[in-house]
Amino acid sequence: MRYIMPIFIIVPVIEIALFIWSGRVFGFLPTILFMILSAIIGAYLTKRQGLTMIRNAQRQLSYGQIPGNTILDGICLLFGGICLMTPGFLTDTIGLLFLIPFTRKLLKPVVIKMIKQWFYHRQFKFY
Structure with missing residues (x-):
């Protein structure tokens, strides 16, 4: 939890600096178009790979297996898509x-190490 506040301060500052640099080097319009294109590509890749993960998890469950690795892939995909x-x-x-x-x-x-630390320090709650 102590890392959340610095992340919310540092990441936007870095992003603004990169926007300014990109605007100077490539121009305003290419920078904006790249941001829009990356969001579209991100949504497409996340959806495509996410549907594959869901099918894999369903297949593993139908065979009586626990889809732990597939669920972890899904968590990574969700985080990557949001980013x-x-x-x-x-x-x-x-x-x-x-x-x-x-x-x-x-x-x-x-990611596994972070999740284990959250559980160990009881920073992860179920409602």
């Missing part, structure tokens, strides 16, 4: 890292 639909170059980069299967595989141990 891609948020305007900004930094968030787009983070979102792509969570959507690309190869890099998602590298990031999953970090």
Whole structure:
């Protein structure tokens, strides 16, 4: 929880700086078009891969397996999709890292560690 406030301050500052830099280097219109295009591509990739994850989870459940890895992939896809639909170059980069299967595989141990810490420190609540 102590990381949330700095993230909400630092990330927007970095995004604004990157917007200004991109506007100077590429121009206003290409920068805006890139942001719109990245949001559209992010929504498409998230939907496509999300539907595949749902089918995989249903298949695993029908065979009596627990779809833990598939659910973790779904969490990563959700986070990546949210990042891609948020305007900004930094968030787009983070979102792509969570959507690309190869890099998602590298990031999953970090996500597992974070979830375990949330449960361990009782910062994760069920209602």
